[in-house]
Each structure stands twice: as C-alpha cells, then as structure tokens.
Amino acid sequence: MAFRFWATLLFFCLASGVVADSTTLQALRADLASGSLKPVLARQALIPIPDQQIARWVQDVNIEQFAITGFNENRARFAARVRLHFADGGIGFLRLEGEPGEDYRLTEWYDYSSGLQLSDLIAYGARFNSGQGKAFLAMLQNRPGSPELASLAAGRPVLQALWLAQCSDKPCEDQALAAQEPTNKPALWQLEKPLASDQDHYRQISKQLHDALGDDPYLWWLKGQLALLQQRCEWVQADLEQAWQRHPEHRLLADVALQCYLAVEQGGTEFLDQLSVALGADTVSAAIGNYYQQQGAPVPAIYQPWTVPGEN
Numbered sequence: 001m002a003f004r005f006w007a008t009l010l011f012f013c014l015a016s017g018v019v020a021d022s023t024t025l026q027a028l029r030a031d032l033a034s035g036s037l038k039p040v041l042a043r044q045a046l047i048p049i050p051d052q053q054i055a056r057w058v059q060d061v062n063i064e065q066f067a068i069t070g071f072n073e074n075r076a077r078f079a080a081r082v083r084l085h086f087a088d089g090g091i092g093f094l095r096l097e098g099e100p101g102e103d104y105r106l107t108e109w110y111d112y113s114s115g116l117q118l119s120d121l122i123a124y125g126a127r128f129n130s131g132q133g134k135a136f137l138a139m140l141q142n143r144p145g146s147p148e149l150a151s152l153a154a155g156r157p158v159l160q161a162l163w164l165a166q167c168s169d170k171p172c173e174d175q176a177l178a179a180q181e182p183t184n185k186p187a188l189w190q191l192e193k194p195l196a197s198d199q200d201h202y203r204q205i206s207k208q209l210h211d212a213l214g215d216d217p218y219l220w221w222l223k224g225q226l227a228l229l230q231q232r233c234e235w236v237q238a239d240l241e242q243a244w245q246r247h248p249e250h251r252l253l254a255d256v257a258l259q260c261y262l263a264v265e266q267g268g269t270e271f272l273d274q275l276s277v278a279l280g281a282d283t284v285s286a287a288i289g290n291y292y293q294q295q296g297a298p299v300p301a302i303y304q305p306w307t308v309p310g311e312n
Contacts, residue, residue, distance in 0.1 A: 022071075022073055022100070023100075023101060023102045024073055024078050024100040024101060024102070024104045025068070025071055025073075025080075026102070027101075027102050027103070027104055028040070028068070028080060028096070028104065029068065031043070032063060032066045032068075032082070032084075033066075034063075035062055035063050035064075036062065036063060037063065037084075040096070040106070041106070041109070043098070043103075043104060043105055043106050044098075044105070044106035044107070044109070044118065062086060062087035062088070063084055063085070063086060063087070064085050064086060064087045065085040066082060066083065066084050066085065067082070067083045068080055068081070068082055069081050069082070069083050069213070069214065069216060070214065073100050074100075075100070076099070076100075077097065077098070077099065077100065078097065078098060078099070078100040078104065079095065079096070079097045080095070080096045080097075081093070081094075081095055081096075081212075081213065081214075082094045082095075082096060083216065083218060088169070090168075090169065091218050091221075091222060092111070092112070092113050093111075093112035093113065093188070093213055093216075093219075094109060094110065094111055094112065095108075095109065095110040095112070095212075096108070096109050097109070106118070110185075111161075111165060112186060112187060112188055112209070112212065112213065113165075113168070113187065113188045113189065114161050114162075114164040114165040114168070114187065114189065115157070115160075115161040115164070115180075115183060115185050115187035115189065116158075116161040116162055116164070116165045117158075117161070117185070120157070120158040120161070121158060121162070123158070124156075124158050124159075132152055133159075135152060136149065136152040136153060136159050139152065140162070140163060140166055144163075144166060144167055144170065144172040144176075145171060145172040145175055147175070149163055149175070149176075149179070150175070150178075150179040153179060154179075154181075155181070157181065157183055160176070160179055160180050160181060161180075161187075163176040163179065164176040164177060164180060164189060177189055177192070186205070186208040186209045186211070186212045186213075187209075188209065188222065190205045191205055191206070191209070191222075191223060191226055192226060192230070199235055202232075202235060206223065215243070215246065215247075217243065217247040217250040217252070217253045218252070218253075220239075220240060220243040220244075220247075220253055220256075221250075221252045221253050221256050223236055223239075223240075224236060224240050224253070224256030224257060224259070224260055225256055227260060228256065228259055228260060228263065231263075233259075233260035233261075233263040233264050234264050236260060237257075237260040237261055237263075237264045240253070240256060240257035240260055240261075241257055241261065241271050243257070244257045245274070248278050251279075254275060254278070254279060255287070257271075258271075258275060258284070258287055258288075258291070259291060262288065262291050262292075262303070266302070269302065269303070269306070272284060272288075272303070272306050276306065281306075284306055285306060285307050285308065288303055288306055288307050289307055
C-alpha cells in the first residue's frame with residue numbers, strides 16, 4: 001500500500017538522501033536503484049509461505065527515487081529505514097533487517113503502509129497451505145473485493161495486512177482498509193480512522209509513526225494531505241508549520257502546510273510572511289490564488305495583500 005496525493009499548489013522536486021557508506025549499504029542502494037523491490041526481497045531467507053504472495057506484493061511497483069533515511073550495522077546485523085517514491089506518485093516506507101555484507105540477506109522487513117511483516121508471514125507458515133489460510137489466498141487472488149475476505153481475515157492481523165498490501169491502489173483497497181483491526185504496530189493506514197473522530201488517538205498514532213520514521217518531511221506531508229481530505233486541518237496545521245520551519249527546502253511540505261493554513265481560520269499572517277521570504281512573493285501569491293480557485297471561493301480580505309505578485 002502506498003499513499004498518493006496530487007493536489008499541489010507549489011513547484012517541487014524530489015531528492016534522495018545521502019547516508020554513510022558500507023558494503024551492505026552499497027549493495028542495498030544498488031538493488032533499490034534497479035527501480036524495483038524484487039532484487040531486495042530476493043535476498044530474504046527461505047520462508048515456508050507461498051512465493052506468489054511476495055511476488056504479487058511487489059508486482060508492477062516501479063521505484064522512481066528512494067532515500068535510506070536510517071542505517072545501522074555491526075558485524076552480525078544491519079537495519080535500514082527506507083523511503084520509496086513510486087513512479088505513479090506513491091510514497092512508501094520500509095524497515096529492512098538482516099545479515100550484513102556485500103551478499104546481505106534479509107531476515108525481516110516491515111511495510112509501514114500496510115503493516116505487513118515478514119516474521120508474521122513466517123509465523124502463519126503452513127496454515128497458508130490448508131483450511132482457512134488456503135481459502136483466503138485463493139479468494140484474494142480471484143476475488144479480492146469479496147466481502148467474504150473480511151470474515152476469513154477477522155482476528156488474523158497477518159491476513160488483514162496481506163489483503164491491504166495486495167489491494168494497494170486497487171478498487172478493493174477501501175474494503176481491505178475497513179477490515180483492518182487495531183494494532184500496536186505503527187502503520188500509515190491507522191492515521192485515517194482516528195481522523196474521522198478521535199484526536200487523542202490520532203496523536204497517539206502520529207507519535208508512534210514519528211518514533212519509527214523520525215522527523216521525515218514526507219510523513220508530515222502525508223499527514224497534511226490526509227487532514228485536508230478529511231477536513232481536519234485544525235488538528236495538524238500548527239505542527240505542519242513547525243515541521244516546514246525545520247525543513248524549509250521541502251516544497252511539498254510547504255504546499256500542504258499552506259493549504260491547511262488557508263483551510264483554518266487564522267488570527268495572523270506571520271506564516272505567509274515566512275513563506276514569502278523563503279519561496280518568493282510571486283510563488284505564494286500564485287499558490288493562494290490557486291487554492292481559492294479550487295475551492296470556488298473569493299480570497300478573504302486578510303489574504304488579499306499576498307495575492308499581488310511581487311508584494312509582501
């Protein structure tokens with residue numbers, strides 16, 4: 001599962017992060033630079049689950065850019081945190097663990113979008129080949145939008161996560177998302193449900209994700225986009241402004257912070273001043289005009305001075 005949003009107001013570009021080097025890291029970067037996850041996942045240890053499930057998880061996933069945002073290694077183990085930028089506009093996050101070296105081997109991976117984890121698949125093991133597990137896989141392959149999948153996956157987080165991963169960006173994604181049950185693992189899908197009702201739960205989930213992924217500007221961007229979609233900008237607008245101040249070079253984050261700022265009734269215009277200094281008055285002027293044009297509403301009087309190119 002990856003998150004995709006298209007409504008941007010400002011020009012932006014992507015860049016891959018730079019981290020310290022090692023033979024493990026060199027090999028990992030080379031695998032990711034292939035434009036696919038398949039070379040990375042091909043390095044996992046043999047596991048007693050149907051191979052086609054892993055193959056289907058990564059099918060048609062084209063990596064346009066990536067950033068290794070965290071990396072640790074000793075003689076016995078390595079761990080890497082990876083942000084993926086897919087060719088179709090999606091963003092995803094992975095945690096990879098394993099045995100280091102030029103021919104590194106994966107012994108664990110975790111998908112922060114769906115909550116799918118290698119060790120969970122291993123633990124479910126032979127149950128994929130008989131009974132309820134076999135029935136679930138057959139239906140997932142042939143009828144991924146079937147309501148019966150929810151019953152087969154009920155009480156089984158590994159099946160729910162597999163369903164969500166397989167249905168990423170497909171018509172069955174909403175059904176798979178609705179079937180997800182509460183979990184203690186940090187996963188991006190968890191942000192959507194509390195946004196509809198519970199601010200305290202939302203903040204708890206947000207903290208878990210930032211504890212796992214750090215102060216990643218793309219995580220803030222995703223949170224801002226979800227808040228815009230569910231009209232909850234008042235929950236995140238101040239945090240987005242502060243996040244942008246820590247990452248002033250990040251145009252996507254500036255864009256979503258500005259949209260949430262405009263969506264929430266303001267008592268001041270200091271943030272617009274800061275954006276104008278950093279991005280240029282003409283850029284901010286065009287962005288404000290685009291926002292209210294998309295809303296089909298006139299620019300409020302308080303913001304009109306910022307719609308005159310070259311001023312403020």
